[in-house]
Amino acid sequence: MPSLVSHPDEVKILSRRFGQGAADIEKYLEMDGYKAVQAAIEKGPDWIIAEMKASGLRGRGGAGFPTGMKWSFVPKQSAKPKYVLVNGDESEPGTCKDHLIFLHDPHAVIEGTMIAGLAIGSKLGFIYLRGEYRYLLKIVEKAVADAYAKGFLGKNIFGTGVDFDIVTQTGAGAYEVGEESALMESLEGKRGVPRIKPPFPAVVGLYGGPTVINNAETIATAPHILLMGGEAYAKVGSERNGGTRLFGISGHVERPGVYELPMGYNLKRAIYEVGGGIRGGKKLKAVVPGGSSTPVLLPEEIDIGLDFDQLGKAGSMLGSGGIVVLDETVSIVEFALRTISFYQHESCGWCIPCREGTDWLKKSIGRIYAGGGMEKDIDNIRYLAENMMGRTFCPLGDAAAMPTLGFVKKFRQEFEDYVNGKARSETPLLQISGAH
Amino acid sequence: MAAEKTTIFSPETAARFDKLVTIYPVKRSALVPMLLYAQDDIGYISDAVVAEIAERIGITELDVRNVLSYYSMLRTKPVGKYHVQVCTNISCMLRDGYATLDQCKKKLGIGHKETTADGLFSLEEVECLGVCCWAPVVQVNYDFYDQLTPEKLDKVLDDYREGRGKETK
Ligand SMILES: Cc1cc2nc3c(=O)[nH]c(=O)nc-3n(C[C@H](O)[C@H](O)[C@H](O)COP(=O)(O)O)c2cc1C
Ligand code: SF4
Ligand code: FES
Numbered sequence: 256m257p258s259l260v261s262h263p264d265e266v267k268i269l270s271r272r273f274g275q276g277a278a279d280i281e282k283y284l285e286m287d288g289y290k291a292v293q294a295a296i297e298k299g300p301d302w303i304i305a306e307m308k309a310s311g312l313r314g315r316g317g318a319g320f321p322t323g324m325k326w327s328f329v330p331k332q333s334a335k336p337k338y339v340l341v342n343g344d345e346s347e348p349g350t351c352k353d354h355l356i357f358l359h360d361p362h363a364v365i366e367g368t369m370i371a372g373l374a375i376g377s378k379l380g381f382i383y384l385r386g387e388y389r390y391l392l393k394i395v396e397k398a399v400a401d402a403y404a405k406g407f408l409g410k411n412i413f414g415t416g417v418d419f420d421i422v423t424q425t426g427a428g429a430y431e432v433g434e435e436s437a438l439m440e441s442l443e444g445k446r447g448v449p450r451i452k453p454p455f456p457a458v459v460g461l462y463g464g465p466t467v468i469n470n471a472e473t474i475a476t477a478p479h480i481l482l483m484g485g486e487a488y489a490k491v492g493s494e495r496n497g498g499t500r501l502f503g504i505s506g507h508v509e510r511p512g513v514y515e516l517p518m519g520y521n522l523k524r525a526i527y528e529v530g531g532g533i534r535g536g537k538k539l540k541a542v543v544p545g546g547s548s549t550p551v552l553l554p555e556e557i558d559i560g561l562d563f564d565q566l567g568k569a570g571s572m573l574g575s576g577g578i579v580v581l582d583e584t585v586s587i588v589e590f591a592l593r594t595i596s597f598y599q600h601e602s603c604g605w606c607i608p609c610r611e612g613t614d615w616l617k618k619s620i621g622r623i624y625a626g627g628g629m630e631k632d633i634d635n636i637r638y639l640a641e642n643m644m645g646r647t648f649c650p651l652g653d654a655a656a657m658p659t660l661g662f663v664k665k666f667r668q669e670f671e672d673y674v675n676g677k678a679r680s681e682t683p684l685l686q687i688s689g690a691h
Numbered sequence: 692m693a694a695e696k697t698t699i700f701s702p703e704t705a706a707r708f709d710k711l712v713t714i715y716p717v718k719r720s721a722l723v724p725m726l727l728y729a730q731d732d733i734g735y736i737s738d739a740v741v742a743e744i745a746e747r748i749g750i751t752e753l754d755v756r757n758v759l760s761y762y763s764m765l766r767t768k769p770v771g772k773y774h775v776q777v778c779t780n781i782s783c784m785l786r787d788g789y790a791t792l793d794q795c796k797k798k799l800g801i802g803h804k805e806t807t808a809d810g811l812f813s814l815e816e817v818e819c820l821g822v823c824c825w826a827p828v829v830q831v832n833y834d835f836y837d838q839l840t841p842e843k844l845d846k847v848l849d850d851y852r853e854g855r856g857k858e859t860k
Contacts, residue, residue, distance in 0.1 A: 257825045257837060336716070348780040348819035379716075386727055386764045387820055389833035390859045422714055427727045428764030430818065444722035444748070446761040462716050505782035505823040512824050547781055547819075577823060579782055593784055597818055603761075 257355065260512030262529045266491055266499050268479050269472070270515040273359040278394055280401040283362040289407055291478035292369045296415050303374040307477065309485030311497025315352075316342055316433075316470030317546065317574050318650075319563035322477075323485075326467055328457040329375040335464035339371045339380035340442070340456075343471040344426055344433035346385055348547035348597060349577030352501035352513050353471040357384065357391040360475060361398035365408070365421060367474035370481065371467050372419050379420050381461070382471075383438060386427040396423050430601040434649050435468045437603070448603050449649040472501055493519025496562035500576050504530040507537065507582040519560040526557065526580055537582040541666075545574025547594050548654035550661030551587075571661070587669045589680065591662040592620045598655030609652035612643040616659055628674045636663050636670075699739050704732040708747055718748050722758055726765050731860060735769045763818075771806045771813030773851045775799070776830040779816050782823035791827040791839055792816055798848055811852065833859040 259274050267273075277283045295303050308323030329337060341364060345353040356364060368380040382399075384392045399421050402408045410418050424442055431437050432447035439461045441447045460466025476498065480488045489497035496518035502525060505511045509531030516525060522544060526532070533539050539554045544561070549572040552559075559565050566573045581590065599613035619636050622628045640656040640663075647653065663670055672678035698705045707728060711721040722744070729740045736759055745752045759765050775795055779788040796802055799812045806813040822828040825837035829844065834857045836847045850856045 256835075257822065345821045346819060349782050349823050350819075351821045351823045351825070354821050385821065386762070387830065387833075390835070393859070424720075425724050425727055427723050427762035429762050441723055442720055443717065444719035444758065446758055503824045505826060506785040511786075511826070543781070577782075579785070579823075581785065585785065590781065590784070593779070593781055597780055600818065 257351070257358070258512070259355075260510055260514065262514055264520070264524070264529055265515050266517050267515050268483070268488070268491070268499050269363075269476055269501060270355070270359075270513075272363070273355060275359075277360050277362065278358070278398060280362060280398065280405065283360075287482060288362055289366055289413075291481035292366050292373070292407075293413055294481055295370050295373045296413065296417055300374050300376065303370060303481065306481055306485035307374070309489060310480040311485075311489040311492060311495060312473065312476055312480060313496060313563055314470055315472035315476070315500060315576065317347065317548075317572075319573060322469065322473055325457065325469070326371065326374045328455070329465045329467060330458065331376065333376075333465050335462070336379065337375050337377035337465045338461045338467075339368050339375070339377050340435075340438065340461055340466055340468040341368055341380065341382040341471050341474050342433060342435065342438060342468055343382060343384040343388070344430075344438060345388075345471070346430040346433050347575045347577065348594075349503060349505055349543065349579045350546050350575040351503050351505075352576060354388070354391065355501070355513050356471055356475050357388065357395055361395045362402065363475040363478055364395065364471055365398055365402055367477040368421055369408075369412075369419050370477045371469065371474060373417070375465070375467050377467070378418050379422070381422050381424055381442060383424045383426060383442060385432075386425050389425070392423060392425055399423060430597075431603045431649075431651060434651065437649070438468065439466065446603075448605050451648060491517050493517070493560055493562045493565075495564060500561075502561065503577040504580065505577065506580040507534045507585075508532065508580050509534050516561065518562045519565070522552075522557045522559050522561050522578070525561065525578060530578075530580065533580070533582050535582075537584065539580070540583045540585055541581045541587065543577075543579040543581070543658070545572050546577040547579070547597065548572075548658055549574040550657050551665060553665055572657075586678070586680070587662055587666040588620065588624050588673050588678070591659060592617070592624050594658050594662075595620055595655060598651065602651060602655070606646075606648045606652065608643045609647045609655065612639055612652065613655045615639055616655065620659075623670055623673045624680050626673065626676065626679060628670075630671070630674055633663060633667065633670045633674065699743055700729065700732050704728060712747060719750060722748055722750075722755070723762065726755075726759055726762070730765060735766050737767075769806075769810075770815075772811050773831050773856065774813050774815065775848070776815050776817040776820070778818065778820045778822070778826070778828055778830075780819040780823075782819070783826040783828060786826040787839075788827045790841075791829065791844060794841055794844055795829070795848070798845065812848075831856060 313319040436450035437447040456466040599617040604610045643656040777792040828837045
């Protein structure tokens with residue numbers, strides 16, 4: 256079972272029940288469980304949405320869209336039923352935070368789903384977990400069953416006359432299904448190929464009905480916001496980036512783990528203080544700040560606040576909050592190859608720039624890595640990646656192109672060293688590409 | 692109705708499927724979970740599995756096959772009793788993911804997507820498993836083993852070989 260870590264700089268709002276046995280409904284109730292949803296029933300949708308807006312909470316799935324605003328886009332009147340969809344597909348390399356929420360605080364996800372449902376006038380929510388998370392699905396399923404047994408879910412919840420149901424769902428292996436419209440396709444029993452937008456899910460989503468889709472962390476945060484008040488939550492974070500976030504620190508640090516830090520927390524401090532610094536006293540080479548799709552940062556670029564706006568300004572992204580730390584021993588060419596191999600493998604193949612682009616990027620970087628590359632391959636990689644950007648049906652194309660561009664722009668010399676025979680691969684290429 | 696008919700699934704799985712097709716606004720939403728649970732039950736998605744699921748949901752076998760081929764966990768051929776999956780994606784790669792894969796290859800004597808002669812183990816290099824902060828990691832069927840050292844991994848595999856391994860279904 257994943258171990259929990261702790262650091263004095265953490266502000267534990269979302270993670271305060273971790274390690275406390277709160278997967279048990281009685282324990283959850285002792286720790287303020289299901290109070291927020293009862294307040295939400297009493298005070299109504301306008302209050303919920305006002306608090307969520309005041310909280311400055313931005314989606315934790317990657318794009319950072321303001322949650323309160325997303326909920327307010329759902330039409331009040333709808334001929335078709337409305338739905339809440341919780342995205343627990345968690346598959347962006349470097350990201351393992353939802354894992355801990357499902358493990359330690361599944362009722363927070365359930366309560367958050369109910370709150371989202373109340374806010375938009377929905378009576379049915381779905382909690383979708385990636386297929387590999389079977390042991391977590393069982394924990395969530397038990398939590399849902401316990402909530403039904405208490406009368407918190409189903410008809411006339413808490414005796415208030417309100418109905419709300421939750422259905423859990425398992426995926427079966429596919430990164431692309433994490434994309435919101437692909438997730439809806441999957442939940443409708445189809446291949447996980449995304450839908451053309453507009454219309455957006457808030458208007459036409461699951462089964463054609465208005466749908467709010469949020470990341471599991473976003474949803475689990477909602478009860479805390481209602482309990483402490485939107486404004487108080489916002490104050491914990493930085494400007495336009497309310498609250499805290501579960502940051503995963505992985506790779507070459509002394510103390511890898513998931514830490515709850517205020518938005519805007521300094522990245523350098525996160526690595527050197529919270530994560531314990533670079534393993535074995537080595538030198539830092541690069542940081543991937545928010546999951547594998549976010550462009551790499553150089554050591555001189557990490558004195559920066561971890562929020563959506565500050566990382567955007569620095570030419571990268573906060574993404575899913577998965578900070579991956581690379582020390583001086585890493586071959587960037589090898590790392591870039593592993594990254595693009597993933598996106599090539601996961602491309603759903605619907606649009607040509609993504610399907611062909613990821614394939615060619617993988618081939619070109621692979622050739623350089625194997626020692627058979629030419630100078631013009633490096634330019635080709637840039638050209639290819641630049642031309643994929645913004646030309647695909649869903650953001651996976653960008654997710655593949657952006658980190659690749661970052662690697663060749665910031666570490667061009669390394670690519671050239673491979674081309675000129677000054678650097679060589681230590682692992683045979685087949686090992687990396689053999690899987691896919 | 693389905694309960695009286697002959698089914699290729701175990702009674703538990705058949706009962707689960709009877710319920711599964713009733714809980715969604717449309718029956719077809721049960722398809723992806725049904726395929727995975729069927730695989731857990733039978734070992735892989737055989738032609739008979741496809742046929743029965745198509746019938747239970749009321750779609751064509753081609754519809755089922757189309758969906759089945761999309762998802763990486765679904766397979767149309769048997770694997771070992773213990774399917775060992777090693778993540779080599781970035782966070783794991785930085786913390787000996789490839790060495791972990793190599794150790795599995797050597798110890799089990801098989802390569803990527805191969806099965807041991809006795810049918811006990813199969814091996815697969817996989818993408819990120821959502822356990823990045825506790826790398827390196829392997830997943831055996833549905834059970835995770837994280838923060839592995841060569842000694843820990845040896846023991847995990849030995850335990851399965853000797854029938855002492857965990858089995859989350
Ligand atoms: C290829 C791809 C994969 C994605 N995977 C996930 C995922 O695993 N989990 C997630 O919450 N969001 C994922 N997203 C983002 C979702 O499309 C969506 O923006 C998000 O679930 C919205 O929730 P939020 O507003 O709470 O962040 C992915 C997006 C893309 C393009
Ligand atoms: S960008 Fe890639 S994953 Fe997204 S729709 Fe196009 S081919 Fe599919
Ligand atoms: S990179 Fe290996 S579990 Fe995420």
